[in-house]
Amino acid sequence: MAEHIDPLDELRAGLGELDASGLRRRRRIVTTPCQPDTRLADRAGPIVAFCSNDYLGLAAEPAIAEAVRRGSLRWGSGSGASHLVSGHYAVHEALEQRLATFTGMDAALYFSTGYMANIGVMPALVGRGDAIFADKVNHASLVDGALLSRAEFIRYPHCDLAALEGRLAASRAPRKLIVTDGVFSMDGDIAPLPQLLALAEAHQAWLLVDDAHGFGVLGPQGRGCLAHFGLASPRLIYMGTLGKAAGLSGAFVAGQRDVIDWLLNKARSYIFTTGAPPMLADGLLTALDLIEQGDERRAHLNALIARFRAGLGLRRWQLLPSETPIQPVVIGDNHAALAVSQALDAEGLWVPAIRPPTVPKGSARLRIVLSAAHSIEQVDRLVDTLQRLEAAQA
Numbered sequence: 001m002a003e004h005i006d007p008l009d010e011l012r013a014g015l016g017e018l019d020a021s022g023l024r025r026r027r028r029i030v031t032t033p034c035q036p037d038t039r040l041a042d043r044a045g046p047i048v049a050f051c052s053n054d055y056l057g058l059a060a061e062p063a064i065a066e067a068v069r070r071g072s073l074r075w076g077s078g079s080g081a082s083h084l085v086s087g088h089y090a091v092h093e094a095l096e097q098r099l100a101t102f103t104g105m106d107a108a109l110y111f112s113t114g115y116m117a118n119i120g121v122m123p124a125l126v127g128r129g130d131a132i133f134a135d136k137v138n139h140a141s142l143v144d145g146a147l148l149s150r151a152e153f154i155r156y157p158h159c160d161l162a163a164l165e166g167r168l169a170a171s172r173a174p175r176k177l178i179v180t181d182g183v184f185s186m187d188g189d190i191a192p193l194p195q196l197l198a199l200a201e202a203h204q205a206w207l208l209v210d211d212a213h214g215f216g217v218l219g220p221q222g223r224g225c226l227a228h229f230g231l232a233s234p235r236l237i238y239m240g241t242l243g244k245a246a247g248l249s250g251a252f253v254a255g256q257r258d259v260i261d262w263l264l265n266k267a268r269s270y271i272f273t274t275g276a277p278p279m280l281a282d283g284l285l286t287a288l289d290l291i292e293q294g295d296e297r298r299a300h301l302n303a304l305i306a307r308f309r310a311g312l313g314l315r316r317w318q319l320l321p322s323e324t325p326i327q328p329v330v331i332g333d334n335h336a337a338l339a340v341s342q343a344l345d346a347e348g349l350w351v352p353a354i355r356p357p358t359v360p361k362g363s364a365r366l367r368i369v370l371s372a373a374h375s376i377e378q379v380d381r382l383v384d385t386l387q388r389l390e391a392a393q394a
């Protein structure tokens, strides 16, 4: 008979191992709204945050909060049911139409979160016997969506088009789905979408693009990574999230009308969940206006990105090539990355260390995120401090 294991003892030992390998995760309690000038419950004094995905500085925008407040007066707080039962309100419908128009797609479907969108869409499109082709560093929610679908899960090395092409050509699967982050969340680089779309078209595959980090930031008026490249195709399914640049919460999937109708009928994470509070859709309509009119915010953000990259001359740490607000500095060792993050904290700069399994082993990094809400002075201070810390870490 197998030896009896006390399940709680086992968890405690597991937590001890996470501690020992520098991988235990802890949350910090924020006592200010989401903004660069932040206060934390565990720390005296202000700290400048370089970690949120609030790329346009909309998360604490008063006009959005005001729209949510107005929405709450109009609709109350809850939706009461799933969208397919009685939880689909006029403002949800208006939001979906606005999202479709904004992204240049036929139709859009609003999900409660991006995680739920991905785990719903992939199993709705492919199943047992089919094949999913996924970039190796795709977001975890795309990995989970692939596993839930039960399709064969074929990963290709990061942005390796030749490898992908070989795997597509070798596959006998009746249905094929290529899936990629538009902007890779831990590396900040943009996927080679024109080439991926050409492969999808050549192999009769779907191309699902998760644009959590491009929507609102890339393309004319922030219309996202497809607009950035000027891409359109019936093969494309676009997913954008609304808790990052849009500053609120939720996500959407956009594509051909029939694709959206299919998802509405088949995506389990859409069907079997309560509709998001309608007031959020009011806030999101305002957020979309601000994104569309946000050229100044994007210009300031891009100026900060250019300044950060031009100013930061590193010797041993590696600044990854990225033209997006995600500017990762790879340090390598978990403990070393944590130590640098703690040293930055002591200097009043909040930059989390991202460690495995979020990133590959040996590539622990600082995930620096710039926002239109940052000032030039704040970015300069970060550059100076990073250079000093690198020089000190002999």
Ligand SMILES: *Cc1c(COP(=O)(O)O)cnc(C)c1O
Residues within 6 Å of the ligand: 112, 113, 114, 115, 116, 118, 139, 141, 181, 185, 210, 212, 213, 241, 242, 243, 250, 251
């Ligand atoms: C954040 C993120 C998600 C999940 O979106 P949520 O709305 O936060 O659940 C999905 N994909 C990528 C690439 C992300 O970065």
